[in-house]
Amino acid sequence: MTTTSTQANGSGNTSAPIQERDRVTVRFAGDSGDGMQLAGNRFADATAVFGNDFSTLPDFPAEIRAPAGSLAGVSSFQISFSKHQIFTPGDEPDTLVAMNPAALKSHLSALTKGGLLVVNEDAFTSGNLKKANYPSNPLSDGSLDGYRIIKAPITTAAVAAVDDLGLSNQNAERTKNFFALGLVYWLYDRDLQPTLDWIEDRFGRLPNIAEANRRALYAGHAYGETTEIADAHVRVPPAVLKPGEYRTITGNQALVLGLITAAHLTDLELFYGSYPITPASDVLVELAALREYGVRTFQAEDEISAVGTAIGASYGGALGVTGTSGPGIALKSEAINLAVMTELPLIVLDVQRSGPSTGMPTKTEQTDLLQVMFGRNGESPLCVLAAKSPGDCFYMVLEAVRLAYQFVTPVVLLSDTYLANTAEPWPVPDLNQLDPIDVPYRRLEQTAPEDFQPYVRDPDTLARMFVPPGHAGLQHRIGGLEKSDISGDVAYSPENHQRMTNLRAEKIQRIANFIPEVEIDGPESGDLLVLSWGSTYGAVFTAVNDAREAGHEVAHAHLQYLNPFPRNLGDVVSRYKKVLIPEANTGQLRMLIRANFLVDAKGYNEVTGQPLSARQLTDAIIQLSND
Amino acid sequence: MVLQTPPLEPVESIIPLAEEDLNRKDYASDVDTRWCPGCGDYSILAQMQRGLSNLNVAPEKMVFVSGIGCSSRFPYYMNTYGMHSIHGRAPTIASGLKLSRPDLMVFVITGDGDALSIGGNHLLHVLRRNVDVKIFLFNNRIYGLTKGQYSPTSELGKVTKSSPVGTTERPLNPLSVALASEATFVARSFDTDPQHLTATIERAARHHGAAFVEILQNCNIFNDRAFADYTDRNVRDERLLYLEHGQPMLFGENKNKGLAVSATGLRVVDADGPDAGLILTHDATRPAPDVHQLLARCAYPEMPVPMGVIRQVTTPTYGDYLDSQIEVQKFKNRHDVTQLLRGRSTWQVE
Numbered sequence A: 001m002t003t004t005s006t007q008a009n010g011s012g013n014t015s016a017p018i019q020e021r022d023r024v025t026v027r028f029a030g031d032s033g034d035g036m037q038l039a040g041n042r043f044a045d046a047t048a049v050f051g052n053d054f055s056t057l058p059d060f061p062a063e064i065r066a067p068a069g070s071l072a073g074v075s076s077f078q079i080s081f082s083k084h085q086i087f088t089p090g091d092e093p094d095t096l097v098a099m100n101p102a103a104l105k106s107h108l109s110a111l112t113k114g115g116l117l118v119v120n121e122d123a124f125t126s127g128n129l130k131k132a133n134y135p136s137n138p139l140s141d142g143s144l145d146g147y148r149i150i151k152a153p154i155t156t157a158a159v160a161a162v163d164d165l166g167l168s169n170q171n172a173e174r175t176k177n178f179f180a181l182g183l184v185y186w187l188y189d190r191d192l193q194p195t196l197d198w199i200e201d202r203f204g205r206l207p208n209i210a211e212a213n214r215r216a217l218y219a220g221h222a223y224g225e226t227t228e229i230a231d232a233h234v235r236v237p238p239a240v241l242k243p244g245e246y247r248t249i250t251g252n253q254a255l256v257l258g259l260i261t262a263a264h265l266t267d268l269e270l271f272y273g274s275y276p277i278t279p280a281s282d283v284l285v286e287l288a289a290l291r292e293y294g295v296r297t298f299q300a301e302d303e304i305s306a307v308g309t310a311i312g313a314s315y316g317g318a319l320g321v322t323g324t325s326g327p328g329i330a331l332k333s334e335a336i337n338l339a340v341m342t343e344l345p346l347i348v349l350d351v352q353r354s355g356p357s358t359g360m361p362t363k364t365e366q367t368d369l370l371q372v373m374f375g376r377n378g379e380s381p382l383c384v385l386a387a388k389s390p391g392d393c394f395y396m397v398l399e400a401v402r403l404a405y406q407f408v409t410p411v412v413l414l415s416d417t418y419l420a421n422t423a424e425p426w427p428v429p430d431l432n433q434l435d436p437i438d439v440p441y442r443r444l445e446q447t448a449p450e451d452f453q454p455y456v457r458d459p460d461t462l463a464r465m466f467v468p469p470g471h472a473g474l475q476h477r478i479g480g481l482e483k484s485d486i487s488g489d490v491a492y493s494p495e496n497h498q499r500m501t502n503l504r505a506e507k508i509q510r511i512a513n514f515i516p517e518v519e520i521d522g523p524e525s526g527d528l529l530v531l532s533w534g535s536t537y538g539a540v541f542t543a544v545n546d547a548r549e550a551g552h553e554v555a556h557a558h559l560q561y562l563n564p565f566p567r568n569l570g571d572v573v574s575r576y577k578k579v580l581i582p583e584a585n586t587g588q589l590r591m592l593i594r595a596n597f598l599v600d601a602k603g604y605n606e607v608t609g610q611p612l613s614a615r616q617l618t619d620a621i622i623q624l625s626n627d
Numbered sequence B: 001m002v003l004q005t006p007p008l009e010p011v012e013s014i015i016p017l018a019e020e021d022l023n024r025k026d027y028a029s030d031v032d033t034r035w036c037p038g039c040g041d042y043s044i045l046a047q048m049q050r051g052l053s054n055l056n057v058a059p060e061k062m063v064f065v066s067g068i069g070c071s072s073r074f075p076y077y078m079n080t081y082g083m084h085s086i087h088g089r090a091p092t093i094a095s096g097l098k099l100s101r102p103d104l105m106v107f108v109i110t111g112d113g114d115a116l117s118i119g120g121n122h123l124l125h126v127l128r129r130n131v132d133v134k135i136f137l138f139n140n141r142i143y144g145l146t147k148g149q150y151s152p153t154s155e156l157g158k159v160t161k162s163s164p165v166g167t168t169e170r171p172l173n174p175l176s177v178a179l180a181s182e183a184t185f186v187a188r189s190f191d192t193d194p195q196h197l198t199a200t201i202e203r204a205a206r207h208h209g210a211a212f213v214e215i216l217q218n219c220n221i222f223n224d225r226a227f228a229d230y231t232d233r234n235v236r237d238e239r240l241l242y243l244e245h246g247q248p249m250l251f252g253e254n255k256n257k258g259l260a261v262s263a264t265g266l267r268v269v270d271a272d273g274p275d276a277g278l279i280l281t282h283d284a285t286r287p288a289p290d291v292h293q294l295l296a297r298c299a300y301p302e303m304p305v306p307m308g309v310i311r312q313v314t315t316p317t318y319g320d321y322l323d324s325q326i327e328v329q330k331f332k333n334r335h336d337v338t339q340l341l342r343g344r345s346t347w348q349v350e
């Protein structure tokens, strides 16, 4: 095999002047078959190696293959990278790469005024224009005035670059995403090497395809270098991150790593019962590939079975976990309630998506909070946690497992589509620095008294004496019928039911004594507190800082523990004249805060299927601060 | 990947036996039974305790998981571990338990409504997967606990509380469902033949894989004498076919009748007549479930009602496959959590 590609190394050996910028946001958009997710992920990798902080936002259609060129089939990937630490994938892209008219149509409105538009002019055929409902060609009718445009013949140039490799037409055209990527690498001065390595790793066994992708990448890069593109060559200097070893991570990957690590720290066998559902399926898929870690994945016949098997595994003494999204939680409710009544440890992952019903499966929302809090019959308290960033999913899994065993209770951990798919740089944790996780039943097995009774409780945590089957002399029966305090026998007495109802609630409340207090970023009291939870952390953090820069004194507190709330939360929310709660729902945390603390919290609510926009939120904060 | 086929082992090699000789009392808890006087469940409980004491597995190594229904109260009365779970879901809990604790012997107690109505999906899949759990379906052809509504095994036209002028739906045949679900062990017995029931329970417990046993159980309150036409002592010989693997399918007072293949299924032939040579020999281990399905379909009054082990084939369980995958992958691949945390590539920030 001979390589005749143009040599380019991306280190900026070009005559065009380079501008420096603090932060840039790029969005790749194309047909679902155009390989935009792949291009975006490669860009993220190159950006990681370069040393920027970054955050990504993939957005894809629910249909696997919507008709080619259609509006329904547009898939996009946004990445924001910066010389500073950043917490969101950016609101409006500075640069939009549109691989066809449908992509342009769907995403142009997001592009900053005067932003840079890279279009594949080859794709602007009359057929494609029609599919995107363009009455005339926007590339020539003046409607794109006000943007800087690079019209590149991406398809033909890519095909030309791989001309002599003997590829089928289709395969030759497929390389166009690498051409586009090469061009964007030139624009943003990225090194090609990480991508070349990746191509070798991925396609090494198909040397022709590997070579084609390499050539398209070089050709795109050379296109940028040789074409006069004014004001487009931009460099974002590396960020100053805490020293250490980093990797990229998405929320779903972090859940997987968290579970494996929790199993390691507890020395329990991991059992994961699940039924495929977007956006939680990846957790099942990735865990299934880790049999060597002793992981038992079980693809159940439905979500009821998925949680049932996890409960069975937990009852047997394994680390029983089930994972799903909102519709699956609905199916699991009755069984989760069984775990509440039998007081068994159980981890439930809810990677929330847009609802109601099937809703928008690939879009994000924070709309399951009240479902997991209250969506079960009877008084059914359990512990609810929420991760605030992709990497935080890892640490919150460890928290969920710690609390599930310490308190012998089901714990629901909320993530969402946005966290699941968003990638960010993540300092690799040192396994030896992580706190051990105690599994009290191991001690009980040894120390259980002759007259063992399964509902005797620990005086501090109120956790019951949970002992898995297998121990001679400790045989007992548990179940969903009301339990008698202490003995665990079936009981119907009014006093006992009242007592057990109180005990179950009190047990969950006592978790508050074993979790951190909520921290306040900003003034300890004053005019305005912005209170957030879950995946909106980045957007809210950014918006609060922007409002401060605009001269407003704003405090921010973020909740990772939703049930119970941190001990000091009631006090905190009462120290400010105004409380603003931004959520990607119509006000679920706000309802809880109002009900618990009688404060007149205001909401900032967006239910669009997209993550909150930091810019609009900044405006809302400033407005409330001025009120 | 081709599945690894591990060798099959006898029950005793996986689940430890009790050290001393146990008897049925060792398996009985001190909880007062709460079934109606005369309920068939009492006999099943007694035979279960007897059958298990023959096995001599230590009670602490046994777990009874049940759903909801009169039948599902069963675990409370066993001096084993147990979970009285939720309606229809016992197979799921039992599966998760058995897969993470192969050292336990796991039983599912369920009713006709529990297993075939609300839990139908789970029954299908636990059998298909051949998870090593023993399922006992107490079929009284009625919803007992909710006081007498028809069930998925109630006969068409049956008058019950929820079908005052008769049902308008056809019943399921539990054995057919089990066979169609690829069950590796399928048997039937009934509450009023203690010896047969004890032996059937014991065989099911010894099976390596998912075992399914339909137990005809009389609900004397809401569906009294549902099976009396063929299980009453004075008619049993004539109307029941006691199956034994390797034995000819004979029944009748003096074993004077037998079953042979007909153009449309099975037919009754005279054991002393010209077709005696055509009488089938029962082969429970036959891989194809064809004759087993024909047996399952034999119903009173046209045909004798089969009792005993209809099918027992050996094939690796879900747990066998899963455990061997874990072993193979552990042998083949590195498994170091620190390495996993680092992922495919990392970079250093100075």
Ligand SMILES: Cc1ncc(C[n+]2csc(CCOP(=O)(O)OP(=O)(O)O)c2C)c(N)n1
Residues within 6 Å of the ligand: B068, B069, B070, B071, B072, B087, B110, B111, B112, B113, B114, B115, B138, B140, B142, B143, B144, B145, B146, B151
């Ligand atoms: C989710 C749910 N739906 C309905 C019920 C009410 N329920 C309890 S037992 C039962 C039927 C039981 O019938 P079967 O399984 O035949 O058991 P049997 O009482 O006859 O032994 C029903 C409908 C319930 N407990 N849970």
Ligand code: SF4
Residues within 6 Å of the ligand: B034, B035, B036, B038, B039, B040, B041, B070, B071, B140, B144, B145, B218, B219, B220, B221, B222
């Ligand atoms: S209602 Fe029927 S099945 Fe239930 S306990 Fe009474 S007799 Fe037995």
Ligand SMILES: [Mg+2]
Residues within 6 Å of the ligand: B069, B111, B112, B113, B138, B139, B140, B141, B142, B143, B144, B151
């Ligand atoms: Mg019944």
